[in-house]
Amino acid sequence: MELLLEVEGLKKSFGGVAALRDGRFQLRAGTVHALCGGNGAGKSTFLKILMGIFKRDSGAIRRRGKEVEFASPADALASGIAIIEQELSPVPHMTVAENIYLGREPKARFGGIDFRAMNRSAQKLLDDLEFDIRATSYMMNLSVAQMQLVEIAKALSHDAEVIFMDEPTSAIGEREAQHLFDAIRRLQAQGRGIVYVSHRLSEIFQIADSYTVFRDGAYVGSGALADIDRPGLIRMIVGRELSEEYVKTNAPTPQTGIEVVALSCPNKIEDISFSARKGEIFGIYGLMGAGRTEIFNCLFGLDKPSAGRVTVDGAEVTISKPADAMALGLALVTEDRKLTGLNLSDSVRANICMASLPEMSPAFAMDRAREARASRDMRDQFQIKAARDTMPVSGLSGGNQQKVVLGKWFLRNPKVLLLDEPTRGVDVGAKREIYRIISDFAAAGGTVVMISSEIDEVLGMSDRVMVMRAGRSAGIFSREETDAQSLVHLST
Amino acid sequence: MSVGDDKKAKGWLGSEQRRLLVQEYGIFLAFLILVAVLSVSNEFFLTAGNISNVLLQTSINGVLAIGMTFVILTRGIDLSVGSVVALAGIVSASFVTSSATAGISGAPYPVALGIGIGLLVGIACGAVSGLIVSRFSVPAFVTTLGMLSAARGLTLIYGGGRPVPALTPAFRWIGTGDVFGIPAPVIILAIVFAVSWWILNRTRFGRYIYAVGGNPHAARTSGINITRIQFVVYVISGGLAGFAGMLLSARTGSALPQAGIAYELDAIAAVVIGGTSLSGGVGRVTGTLIGALIIGVMNNGLDLMGIQSYYQQVLKGALIVGAVMLDQKRNYGA
Numbered sequence: 001m002e003l004l005l006e007v008e009g010l011k012k013s014f015g016g017v018a019a020l021r022d023g024r025f026q027l028r029a030g031t032v033h034a035l036c037g038g039n040g041a042g043k044s045t046f047l048k049i050l051m052g053i054f055k056r057d058s059g060a061i062r063r064r065g066k067e068v069e070f071a072s073p074a075d076a077l078a079s080g081i082a083i084i085e086q087e088l089s090p091v092p093h094m095t096v097a098e099n100i101y102l103g104r105e106p107k108a109r110f111g112g113i114d115f116r117a118m119n120r121s122a123q124k125l126l127d128d129l130e131f132d133i134r135a136t137s138y139m140m141n142l143s144v145a146q147m148q149l150v151e152i153a154k155a156l157s158h159d160a161e162v163i164f165m166d167e168p169t170s171a172i173g174e175r176e177a178q179h180l181f182d183a184i185r186r187l188q189a190q191g192r193g194i195v196y197v198s199h200r201l202s203e204i205f206q207i208a209d210s211y212t213v214f215r216d217g218a219y220v221g222s223g224a225l226a227d228i229d230r231p232g233l234i235r236m237i238v239g240r241e242l243s244e245e246y247v248k249t250n251a252p253t254p255q256t257g258i259e260v261v262a263l264s265c266p267n268k269i270e271d272i273s274f275s276a277r278k279g280e281i282f283g284i285y286g287l288m289g290a291g292r293t294e295i296f297n298c299l300f301g302l303d304k305p306s307a308g309r310v311t312v313d314g315a316e317v318t319i320s321k322p323a324d325a326m327a328l329g330l331a332l333v334t335e336d337r338k339l340t341g342l343n344l345s346d347s348v349r350a351n352i353c354m355a356s357l358p359e360m361s362p363a364f365a366m367d368r369a370r371e372a373r374a375s376r377d378m379r380d381q382f383q384i385k386a387a388r389d390t391m392p393v394s395g396l397s398g399g400n401q402q403k404v405v406l407g408k409w410f411l412r413n414p415k416v417l418l419l420d421e422p423t424r425g426v427d428v429g430a431k432r433e434i435y436r437i438i439s440d441f442a443a444a445g446g447t448v449v450m451i452s453s454e455i456d457e458v459l460g461m462s463d464r465v466m467v468m469r470a471g472r473s474a475g476i477f478s479r480e481e482t483d484a485q486s487l488v489h490l491s492t
Numbered sequence: 493m494s495v496g497d498d499k500k501a502k503g504w505l506g507s508e509q510r511r512l513l514v515q516e517y518g519i520f521l522a523f524l525i526l527v528a529v530l531s532v533s534n535e536f537f538l539t540a541g542n543i544s545n546v547l548l549q550t551s552i553n554g555v556l557a558i559g560m561t562f563v564i565l566t567r568g569i570d571l572s573v574g575s576v577v578a579l580a581g582i583v584s585a586s587f588v589t590s591s592a593t594a595g596i597s598g599a600p601y602p603v604a605l606g607i608g609i610g611l612l613v614g615i616a617c618g619a620v621s622g623l624i625v626s627r628f629s630v631p632a633f634v635t636t637l638g639m640l641s642a643a644r645g646l647t648l649i650y651g652g653g654r655p656v657p658a659l660t661p662a663f664r665w666i667g668t669g670d671v672f673g674i675p676a677p678v679i680i681l682a683i684v685f686a687v688s689w690w691i692l693n694r695t696r697f698g699r700y701i702y703a704v705g706g707n708p709h710a711a712r713t714s715g716i717n718i719t720r721i722q723f724v725v726y727v728i729s730g731g732l733a734g735f736a737g738m739l740l741s742a743r744t745g746s747a748l749p750q751a752g753i754a755y756e757l758d759a760i761a762a763v764v765i766g767g768t769s770l771s772g773g774v775g776r777v778t779g780t781l782i783g784a785l786i787i788g789v790m791n792n793g794l795d796l797m798g799i800q801s802y803y804q805q806v807l808k809g810a811l812i813v814g815a816v817m818l819d820q821k822r823n824y825g826a
Contacts, residue, residue: 300713321717322712323715332713339710343706343711344707345705345772345773345774346702346703354703354714355714357716364695364696366694366695408714
């Protein structure tokens with residue numbers, strides 16, 4: 001059978017550093033092929049070459065047996081390869097239809113745009129995908145998840161035969177993800193080839209039928225997913241044995257670490273109550289936009305709750321700004337480390353010290369020896385892989401960046417750790433290290449409240465789980481009495 | 493690509509160090525080349541008198557540019573410094589003039605009072621801008637554009653559109669005096685630079701500025717009071733502009749209502765040539781000082797070669813854009 005896409009010996013270096021040493025890939029028609037690998041495995045470089053953004057150093061790309069060369073993303077599209085990127089690039093002040101048909105609007109008389117035809121075909125596209133989005137609404141009024149769906153619709157509108165999806169579910173909820181999977185299955189039935197790139201193994205096993213694994217910039221292996229199990233795939237991705245995917249050694253104590261009673265914030269959350277004990281990992285599960293992050297924003301003084309009480313260590317507290325929360329021993333690892341966690345233009349050291357500057361400058365001038373020591377301690381403790389701590393934090397892999405954010409907060413010896421999607425965009429190996437850090441913290445008597453939209457993670461790590469739905473709590477369950485199905489059911 | 497793995501980092505370390513070297517010293521190198529070329533091509537350039545002259549010419553723009561560096565590092569901009577130069581210059585002059593008609597009643601007052609008043613005027617202008625930018629979230633460009641107009645208007649109102657002449661010799665010293673042959677404005681620039689360097693590189697406040705400019709959201713989440721930082725940088729810029737205004741009037745002997753027009757452009761040029769990013773969080777005050785020196789040396793060199801000042805402006809424009817183009821290439825690769 002003819003291959004839709006075949007790649008052999010693809011190489012690419014940047015300034016003497018090989019990002020991709022040996023990229024190999026085969027895609028058959030009517031299949032969903034998972035492209036797996038940790039951060040730094042060379043997946044993004046591989047995708048960018050196929051998109052026509054990077055020029056390959058050597059290697060062959062064949063489209064239906066014919067050698068191809070892409071100089072620009074337009075070339076790739078013209079040859080029937082569409083890529084849905086992880087980072088969204090919408091034009092906020094245009095409608096959904098205008099975004100989908102950007103640059104190839106249907107023409108009307110006198111060189112104008114046939115808006116009616118454009119809106120109609122955009123709406124049909126969205127309806128066929130069962131995405132609940134109006135083609136005439138403005139992009140800026142959509143949620144992140146909806147924007148992601150529009151991006152997907154846009155890629156599909158190109159009628160491409162090969163569709164790459166780079167972490168398409170990283171910003172969307174479980175229900176939307178199921179819509180996406182339905183769409184993928186329809187495309188598959190039409191004989192197209194889908195390449196699915198994701199860190200989420202459960203999704204890969206749910207939707208894909210074959211896989212290819214990259215590690216350290218080179219092809220490691222490929223095959224049918226029916227012939228491999230989850231631990232086997234993980235072993236291939238990380239290149240070594242991982243005894244357990246999750247690390248959980250903590251045991252909740254009877255003392256309460258943080259208690260929240262009837263917390264409300266208009267149009268965001270309503271009547272949220274829970275208490276997390278010392279030594280406990282308390283999970284919060286829910287869809288995007290269910291009000292999970294908003295709870296943390298209220299607790300950390302980033303947003304003003306309209307009602308509710310917060311008790312830390314048995315004493316009622318008022319938190320009106322992040323400094324108040326920090327003084328009480330709270331730490332917040334935000335959902336998007338690039339947007340709210342790190343100062344990407346500064347060094348690893350500066351980022352680790354960012355939340356402890358007053359402590360490190362008793363007399364206004366910085367104690368630079370203390371800064372260097374703190375940075376070294378955190379790098380050792382969390383095994384942050386950086387050539388030097390004065391290098392820009394933007395040069396680290398996702399997992400190491402996340403450990404820098406954790407280091408920034410652990411430097412303060414927090415009592416309550418608020419974690420919002422702590423392993424988002426982090427590869428399997430680093431994920432486990434982060435689970436170990438979280439578990440050790442709880443085992444030492446710390447309180448952890450962890451938001452996650454990965455069901456496996458919530459069930460694997462939490463002692464109890466609160467399910468959020470539309471800004472309200474849909475119940476709190478211990479890990480023994482709940483399972484994946486009921487969590488999804490409750491959250492929708 | 494990520495460079496997490498140790499074995500990858502080795503090859504990268506070399507190029508990273510090269511990059512850092514260019515980033516940290518590239519501008520200094522450009523400055524040295526400029527000086528070398530001018531010394532060879534013109535015999536007067538490297539004379540003590542001319543060097544002192546260049547430094548003197550640079551001192552006012554240098555002080556303004558250093559203040560501007562604080563603001564730009566936090567993602568802001570201060571377009572009002574030229575007008576603040578005039579306002580602070582004329583208000584302080586009215587306290588230290590021996591003219592019976594131009595001064596306020598009782599003038600001349602002691603120099604210290606005049607300087608104190610001038611500083612206060614600058615700080616007040618900066619505080620108004622800072623308050624509007626930080627509290628009311630009005631874009632810095634708009635806020636300081638408004639201050640540019642308002643401060644110029646206040647200058648004209650205060651002086652009735654007339655200059656304030658006949659400043660006392662004691663006040664004029666800060667613009668014309670010297671210590672062991674080093675002009676007083678140059679000494680002042682050196683002190684302003686040293687203190688600013690210390691603040692930006694060695695203190696908590698400096699770390700805050702880089703954090704707020706690099707990522708205000710992350711800074712806020714890390715417990716930093718970003719409103720206060722944004723406010724204070726405009727106060728610093730305003731205060732230094734006030735000081736520059738007094739240096740200018742002290743040097744010329746009278747405060748003119750049209751003083752300092754377009755000075756903000758030279759100050760921004762020095763900051764940009766010095767490698768500070770207009771998107772905030774990245775840059776060094778040392779670069780700004782060298783940027784100001786490059787502008788000063790270039791003007792002086794072209795003067796010595798007898799090239800019209802009209803051409804100088806064209807060259808300066810090319811220099812600003814060229815410096816940023818190099819920066820882009822360096823940061824984002826070719």
